[in-house]
Amino acid sequence: EPEVTQTPSHQVTQMGQEVILRCVPISNHLYFYWYRQILGQKVEFLVSFYNNEISEKSEIFDDQFSVERPDGSNFTLKIRSTKLEDSAMYFCASSANSRGYGYTFGSGTRLTVV
């Protein structure tokens, strides 16, 4: 069964450093998403991406965050200057349509900011 692949599975970074989280969505999917889950809290929507541009973003997704699809396969989330409160599990997802269903989530990247 097709999978969404995320790398790395765990990343530790110093506060203030830039991090890039990588995702390989399912190949025929057109819609891409990032969500995050702070330990013990809800999964929260960050951003959706379609046709090489952001289609929707949450208030969490401020200027410190950016997304990119640099080639035909990767989808990245960059955090420019990490803060302690950015520590969370970050999930990438993709779907073939935009109707909120048919999502496939990756297994996540656990980001720890120290």
Place this chain on the structure above:
Amino acid sequence: SQQGEEDPQALSIQEGENATMNCSYKTSINNLQWYRQNSGRGLVHLILIRSNEREKHSGRLRVTLDTSKKSSSLLITASRAADTASYFCATDKGGSEKLVFGKGTKLTVNP
């Protein structure tokens, strides 16, 4: 704001018993989905129910949706130890692509 809220927060049962988890939300929705998350792992899609549907089955899973009460339930029948996980409901509404998740129910199935 639109939110999915599950109850109970935690549920512990014996293998073979049925597990029922509930979800409530606040605004009108297009779809409601249930996801499963094993500890520290990714989200696995279980089942989706559309706002015009009342009940849906998939294997040992049964989902109901009551839009008048803005609530849904997930029933897992004949539970197994491997069903031990956290279960989340997630809703989406028209005009937005995002899913809004609840805090989840942590299910423990004891062998």
